[in-house]
Structure formats: structure tokens, C-alpha cells
Amino acid sequence: MYAPQFDYHRADSVSQAVQLLGRDPDAKLLAGGHSLIPILKLRLAAPSAVIDIGRIDALKGITESDGTLRIGALTTHTEIASSDLLRAKAAGLSEAAGVIGDPAVRNRGTIGGNVAHADPASDLPAVLSCLGASFVIEGPGGIRSETASRFFQGLMTTSLRDDEVLTAVEVPAAGDGEGSAYVKFAHPASRYAVVGAAAKVTARDGSCTQASVTLSGLMPTPVRALAVEHALVGKPLTESGLSEACSLTSDCLPDDEVLGDVFASAEYRKSVAAVWVRRALAAAAARAA
């Protein structure tokens, strides 16, 4: 289909983008375009204006300081997937970025656009939640930072206000004995997650001292599998230990909130989620060892 008419502005700086947004509450930001353009073409959105932030260099790139990895909002999935720094210190994140869509999508799509769109079947929201990421947001009142659980508010809904721009995502760098992983059961057409599982574990002498497990594709926002996490802490990271903890996955998924579609029902997704959690944990544990 063809997009409805809209005005186009190109912002040269974040502050200019914030100003433009402030003037027109019906405007939308355009980064890599891989969420916005399809909904425009399907006429699911009809913004008055599109503000292109795609050329603001300050929003690009990956840096590390004081144990924090900072990923600019315009950093592409390909850059995240191929970053040696992230592979070493946030393996689950680069793994997730490497399985988004297909190469064309990964070359254009950005981390900022992805998380701001907050598709429940998207990979990055889950892995960022799992890794304890912060979301750096700039608006007319200055800069603020949000945790994942506050940032992701519901189906396609974030805490971003109409006049704010997400500028970066910050992730704690993995320390000694810490490993993370992301595994995904991709929809054969969309490549979105039917079930995606992100896991982070910290191991000391073969035992789990800390665990974080988050799922995508199942609920309107990334869901932490707290029961699984609790069951793991203090236990040895063995195959049987993981299996036992993972059997609690479905307890973390309230029936009435699990999503389903024509390809995979809610019941099925809920039933097989434990398998993917186990695989993610096994991969994370192998990296933690």
C-alpha cells in the first residue's frame, strides 16, 4: 500500500528533534524506518509529520566507561551483532541483535527505533530487560534515565513522552563469572520471536549466585521468569538443575495475558517456553563458566 501524506523534517541534533516534536504532538520520529515505514504503508499510522533523526551522528556508536556499555540509539543491529566489545561483555545482546529479521533489516534497523516501538515479539526489549539496561531519554526538561520495567509499559507502549527522544541504551558490562545468551524461536515469516528467551547467570565454583531470565513473544511486555531465577540461585548449574528450574517457567506466565496468533497459540507458546528458557540458560551458563 501507499503511505498517507505527511510532512518531513530532518533534525540535525537531538535538541532540534525535541523542539520539532514539541511543536507537533502528532509527529513521529524516523530512525532506521523498519517499524515506522511498514505501519505507514499499511496506513495503521497517519502522523502529521515525520522527523528524521537518522543523520544525528551523536546518536551512533558503542562505548564503554566505568563498567557501563553505552549504545547510541541509532546504532544498527548489525553493528551491535558484530561488535567485539558487546560480544565479550554483553553476549546475549549481540546474539539477539544478530537474529533480528534478516540482513537487510539488521543493516538499517536501530536499537533505539526497535525499543521505542516496543513490539512484544521483538528481541531487544527482552534481552535488555534481562541485562538490567537503562534507557537514556532527552526531552525539553533535560535528560532522564529509566529502567526496563518502567520503560516498557505495555503493548507497543513505552514511557517516552510525545516530545522526548530516546538517545541511548546503557547496559552493565559482564563481570567475571557472568554469562548471557539469547535464543529464539522465530516466526517463519516475520522472523519476530514466537518465543525468545534471554538469560544471564553468574557462577561461582559451578554454582549459580545470580540469575536473570526474560522472555519475549509471550506477553505485552518483556516478562521476567522470577520463579526460575529464584530456583536457580544457590544451585549447581547442571543439566538437571537447569531443567528443574525451567519447569517453573509456565508459572510466570498468567494464562489470560499470554499472546497467541494464527501461527502459534497462547497455550502452545506457554507450553514450550520452558524449552527455550533452558536452552538460553545452558548457553549463558557455558559462557559464565
Next chain:
Amino acid sequence: MSATTFGSGIRRREDPRLITGSAKYTDDISLPGTLHAAMLRSPYAHARIESIDSSAAEAANGVVAVFTHQDTEGEIAPAPCAWLLPNSGLSIADYHCIAKDAVRYVGDIVAVVVAETRSQAYDALDLIEVDYEPLDAVVAPKQAATDGAPQLHAEIEGNQAFHWTVTGGGDIDEAFAGADIVLKETIVQQRLIPNAMEPRAALASYTTATGELTLWNTTQNPHIVRFLCSLVNGIPEDRLRVIAPEVGGGFGSKIAVYPADFITVFCSKKLGAPVKWAESRSENYQATTHGRDHVQEIEVAATKDGKIVGLRATVWAGMGAYLSTAAPGIPTILHGLMLSGVYDIPAIHEDVYGIYTNTTPVEAYRGAGRPEATFMVERLVDLLAAEIGLDPADVRRRNFIPRFDDGHDVVTGLTYDSGDYDAALTKLLNKAGYEGLRAEQAAARDGGRYIGLGLSTYVEICGLGPSQVAGAIGFQGGLWESAILRFHPSGKVQVMIGASPHGQGEETTFAQIVAGELGVSPDDVKVIHGDTDKTPMGWGTYGSRTTAVGGAALALAARKIREKATIIAAHLLEASVDDMDYEDGKFFVKGAPGEAKTIQDIALMANVAWDLPEGVEAGLEATSFYDPPNFVFPYGAHLAVVEVDAETGQVTLKRYVAVDDCGPQINPVIVEGQVHGGIVQGVGQALWEEGVYDEDGQLLTGSMLDYALPRADTLPDIEVHSTVTPSPHHPLGVKGIGEAGTIASTAAVYNAVIDALQPLGVKGVNMPLTPERVWRAIQDAQGRN
């Protein structure tokens, strides 16, 4: 035969322009002053149109005209169905190009907007107010055939478009009554959406002063488009020119002549300006024809040692809301007559009910009827093997038709041309290392892994076909093909063919045919197609017929050239024609090859005509119209190896090995490409693809986000082998290969998955074999255990 390149895998000459983006498709063509059309399509699967108010759209910026049904009354006839299946009670519903007073599928055209730009046309669609009175819809063919189902067409009882039967051989009831074993299965051949890379488009340009119209159209058969447009739009055929420029695939979905095509022609004629329409991908999903959509209730009767004695089936074929151009022949002639497969089956009976449903019309889709037949037969053979505890390869061998070189009659009434089915299977098993794979499977099972092997031994009917048969089966056209072969004075060759390739590579292979027949370089042969003003009449490219029929026409034209060239050469060498010999483009007196005249020498002399034998006309050109004496019947044996993840139900295709026999191969690389693409489309049906409607007739899989097409990263490297059994009746011995892969592969993959799941007790799963379906089947089977 050193100079010939018949049989060599030279590169496709089509590819440079296709892969560099310089090819010109219909939507790339623009004429000065072109207006743009957009179709308003029904959002309801079934509704009465109470009123239409287009005044706001007419007043919108850039809009030139809005037309609804009443504007076209008497100017566009209903879209014709051109396959009038005899002895079937065929009931054809009026397919108004713009809906008259009711809509019957989501996508039925209600109005057309013509504007100065495409965006203006699309924006104006939103301004047309249509008052619909929604009616109950029905989308599943068997359900639509039951009493009390919503009726699509007032005059057509029970939504039944036709009831066709095939009966052959011995008494079917006796065969079943006396059999040791009777097995039954219900198979759903789900609806598929063809997804040609290029969506459909039309550009019509009418010249008011002359009454002539040129139509650029995404079609597989421009001569049929010209014929039907002349009937529907009332433009004399001699004043119509139809051009199929580059066409980006069709797979059957560009056979039909669609309402949108006729409407575009109407708009251009009415407005006296060029009018272009190009569908979006979403519109393509909604309104370009779909494929398959059968519910098949099948049963096989057999002896306890695995010999099939009877096959019986009832099929409900969803036809969509209206009968598309060639639709009635697909689930009948191209399906039911192939139910003997590669086997000697003494009694066969099938009833096919063609049923109207509130869905997009169903047409040919790669394989068209034969995949649905092969699947039935190959599924039954595997069920029988499982029942009696024999390897599926052995049961196939017990039932194969033995080797034949010149005709074999099957009970459905067809005469297969040639085949050696056992040889194809033997080669397959050897190439695949079948016994080793069975051992690996057993070891994997011991380790809790589920590997499956699936066979499909198929034969298919293509090279459509003798025109006499076309008439007898109600096809409203001929099925011959034509070629004009012309030598320029410099010895270069121009070939014009009536068929219309759109991705199959005949610009290359047809040059190779000329090279093989006349000893010229293929580089010196230009092949022209797809323009009714430049090419002789032909019936089009579908049913794997272009090489099988058109290639024969070209070979015969080349042989006429050779005859004339021999006469001229004899004259120039002062010899008698009877004393002449020919080799590799050289004509010489027997025993004296040193004193030869080349075909190029003769082309020059024929064109300048300074010294020709008495009674011989100038020029070196021949035309041939080839009407085949029979169809051709390519065949083969395929093996799929899969692994099923029993925890999630996910299926991985690990290996695919194919042996196909299409007779002598003009270009083995192109054959391999056709086999690859064909297999992948069939794998798509087995594992991923399904056009799903909800109960209200809304298409739930209306985009590439939801409809899963095969992807390179989910497929193994396909291993392609062949055997070579010439067709006895074809001048080159060749058979079609465009659809064979699709016809074979769905059953191979399906059988492999069921084989993998056998230890878990799973007997059947509906296609596509999605993870959830497989997982549920495992859960159910385990629950019963």
C-alpha cells in the same frame, strides 16, 4: 556434433538484465500523460451493496474519474471462465469486473478511481462511501457444500460449481470389497498464495482516432489476453496489441485475465488516455488468484503383501467466489486423471466437487492439480507400507508400472509416453545412501532424536497438449505452439515464439535448440516473445509446456530451414539434393566435407537471391505450428530427510535428494534451477505456507509478515540428479521440468515428518507442518499411549 551447444549448461542470457535491475517490467513503463487507476476493494467477504457515494472522491485533488458498476454496464462483459468442463454440471456465476449489487470476497472490486498520480488515486479510495449490508460468509469448501451454508450466488444451488468424476478400470466397489486391507485418510491441501516476485500490473493506451489499444500486462499468455480483452472490452482483436514485457514470475497466477485488467482497458478507452494500474503486495495477497484448497477423503484397497488393487477419493475443491479463467480444469483434468501415479492400479474412482466460497478465486499454482494428486497417491503408499510393515521403497517397487518406451495406458484414460520408474528410484536410493540413512535413523532414535526419511515417486502430465484433447475437455482454446525462425543476410537468427516465458530461461534454451539443429552459435540467435504484434499466435507459458510444445515448433521450423538450405547448397555445389550431407551447420556433397557451404553462406545467398535454384523463393525463414500428439510425462523419485524436535515440534529439513527425468536436457543448469525452485515451493506447502481466512472471510495471512515463504536459510543444499528417457513422440525427446519439483516435494517432506514421528505414535498432521501442529500431534499421541 562439436559445434552444438544443445545439452550444455551455458549461462542464462536473461540474467544480466534481471540481476542488474535494468529489466523493464510493466510498472516501469510510462507514457506521456499516463493516468493512474486504483481499485476500491470490498472489505467484506459477503455483503449486499446498498449504495455508493463517490462524489467526494470525484471532487478530490487530481481525480479524473470514478467508475462503478453502472458506468461499465454494457461496456465490460463479465470476466470469462475459459475452461468449460464437460459432463460436470458446470455452473458459472457472473464474475462482474466491478461488483454489481453484491460482493463475495474481500478484494472484490467495487469502484475504480482514476487520478493524475497514483497517490491521489489511493487517497481518493478512502473518500468513496459504500453502504454494505453484510451477509453470512463461508470459506471452507466442504462446509460451503453442506445444507444451510450461506449461498454465494442465488442461481447456483449448494454453491456447487461442478461435480466431476473419473472412473477407470475394474469395478471399484468390488476392488474394495475383496481387498485384504483398506486404509482411509483425510488430507487438507491447504490454500496457497503464489507470491510471484512482481505483483500484477496493467498499462492500457487507447488511441481514439484509430480505435487501437496497446496493453502492457503482467501475463503468462499475451495472446489469450488479447483474445479475451477483445471479447470483454469490445475492441476488435486486430486493433489490440498485448505486450508482456519482463514478467517477474507467475506460477500460474498470471494465467488468468483479471477484472482489474479489463477495467484498466475500459478506463483508457473511456478517458482516451493511457491508464496504469499496479497492485500493491497487500492487494496481490487479496486479489491475485490462490492455489490448491482441497479437502480430500481418500482410501486405498490392497492385498496383504502390498499390491494396490483400488483407489477411491472424494475431493471438495474450493474455487473461491468466482471461477477464474482456467480454474475448473485444475482440480479435475490435471488432478483426477493422474491418480494412477507411477503405479499399476487396476481400479480408480474419484468425485470432485468444485465449490464456491467467499474467498479469493483459486487458479493454477505451480503443479496445478498434479501436486494434489501426487500427494494423495504417495501418502496412501506410505500408509500401506506402515500398515504391512514394509519399507516404503519396497511397496513402491511392488506397484510400479514396469519400464515402457512408447506408451502405457493407465485406467484413468491417459497414455503415458515413456518411463522407467524403478530406475529413477534405484538411482535415488544409491545417491542418497538410503540404507545408511535408515541405520542412522535407527541410531538416532535410540538416542532420543527423531529423524525421518520420506519418498515421493511421481509422474506428471505436462506439455499441454493436443488441441483435440483441449476441445474434448472443454478448454476454450488450442494448445499448440508456434515459432518463426528467420535468418538475416549476415547469418544471424531471429526467432519469434507464441509462448511467453517469464523467468524460465527459454531465451537461452531456445537459442540452444536452434544451435543444435542448424549449427549456429547460440549467441547468434535472438529469441523474441511476449508481444502479440511481433510474435505468431501461441497459447502461453504454463503447464510446463513452453519447451515441450513451443520448443518442438522451433525444432520443426529449424528442420524446414535445413531442408531449404540443403536445396540451395546442392544448387551452389552443382550436386543433387540426394547426394548432400549435413554436419554442424555445414552442407556438403557426401564424402567431400572440405567443399562445404555453411548455413551463413546459404543465408546470405537466400537473402540476396542472386543464384537460387529454380522455383525456390528468396529469404531463409520458416514458420511452424506444432500441435503435439500427446502430453509428455516427466517423472522422478525424491527423498527428504528431516529431523523433528519433539520438545517444540519444529521440523528441520536436513537433506533433499532428487532424481528427475525430463528426457534429454537442453541446458542442465537451467533444469537444475527449475528443479531447485520447484522443490522449494513444494517444501513451502509442506512446512510453512497457508492462506488462512477467519470465519468472516478476512484473510489473516495477508502479508509477508504472516504468510511464511521458504527462505534460503531454512533449506539444505538440494542434491539434483537425473535419468534420461526421451519422449517417443517429441521431435527432441524432451519433457517439461518447470513444475516437477513442486509436484514431488510436498509429499516427500510430509512422508519424512510422519516417518520421523512414527515411534511417537503420530499418524497424521495437517499441512503446513507448523511446530504447534506437530507438537500437538505428539502430545495427543503420547496422551493416548
